[in-house]
Amino acid sequence: MQSFSQAVARARRDFTATRYAGLADDLAGLIPVARAATDPAGQALAAQVYHLAALTLIKLSAPPYAWVAAHQGEQAAAASGDLRALAEARRDMVSLFHRAADYAKARDLTARAADLLRPRLADAPPAAWGAYGALMSTGAVAAARMEDRHSALAMLEEAAEASRKAPKLVLSAGHVVTYRIGVSIVLGDAGMAIEHARAISPEDIPTVERRASYYTGSAEAYTLWGKTDRAVRALLVAEKIAPSEVRRPGPRRVIEDLLHRDPHSHLSGLRALAMRASVAL
Known part of the structure; x- marks a missing residue:
């Protein structure tokens, strides 16, 4: 064992x-x-x-x-x-329903899981708090996709509370910020997403996976805000940290958007980045 x-x-x-x-x-x-x-x-x-x-x-x-x-x-x-295992299993289902574009089911599954798990959290170990907060963070994005701002923000607040009781490598305040960025983007508020990004130093995000998400989320927000040069710089930092993250569908869509906004590719490093990420020029 x-x-x-x-x-x-x-x-x-x-x-x-x-x-x-x-x-x-x-x-x-x-x-x-x-x-x-x-x-x-x-x-x-x-x-x-x-x-x-x-x-x-x-x-x-x-x-x-x-x-x-x-x-x-x-x-x-x-x-x-095990409470941690139950929260992680629920989060996986929420994430998969979200990726299947069944946002209502993902949001509602999160809410039901919260009702089931929350009463057991009082004496829960830190890892269980981290798993619960990660579940709430993922559900918040699904709620935002449903334009359910109230539920999305409430879930993020629960995630923030959980992060204060969780191991930092499992869920930190920096982790939650990356989801706040994503929720703000989905709700159409790129400016708020940038404010969230500026509220924390990326060095305070303890895992490479979430730190890369911080930069790819910032890149998407900067793109929507029309700050394309900053978007490219953020993507280049993300690629340096975790190349595999930039090759995922979300960042690749941002690269495609940047290429469309700048068809002659005057943005420094964009064409080379697109080639490395297998994005058609």
Whole structure:
């Protein structure tokens, strides 16, 4: 069990460092161990494996397989009764419904999960608070897609409260800011997104994955705000931090938008960035 726990901890570190390709290989070796788990502690670890598998498959643009991992994670989390595992499993489902453009289901699933989990948080360990806050952050974006500003902002406030009780590598104030940026963009307020970005130093975001999201979110906000040179600079920083993040669909759409706004590519570094990200010129 100890070696399994240590392997799961390493996998989490690899995810936050955006080492997705190698992580996928490692998780393939951990899944048979997860399937063999029977006791509650083993099932809780198994749920973490499936959670990381779902997140990694989402990052690698393989949603059908992510759904399978998420369903297995739900089963393991339910068998374990572990609060952290339950929150992470719910978050995976919310994220997948969001990516399938079923925003209402994602928002409502978040709200139901909050009603179920919130009463149990009083004496919960820090990791459970972090998982709950991550769930609320993800649900907030889905609520924003529904133009449900009230729910989106309320979920972000719950996430901010959770971040004060969570391990910083799981959920920090900086993590929540990246979601505030995303929610503001979805709600059509690029200026507010920039204000959120300016309210925190990116160095205060402890994980590479979220720090890269800070810069890609800032780039999208600057693009919508018409500050295209700043958008390109933000994307270049994100690429330096985590190249794989800039090759994901969202940042690639921002690059396409920038190319459209500047068809002759006068923006310094944009064409080269587009080529590296496999965006058609």
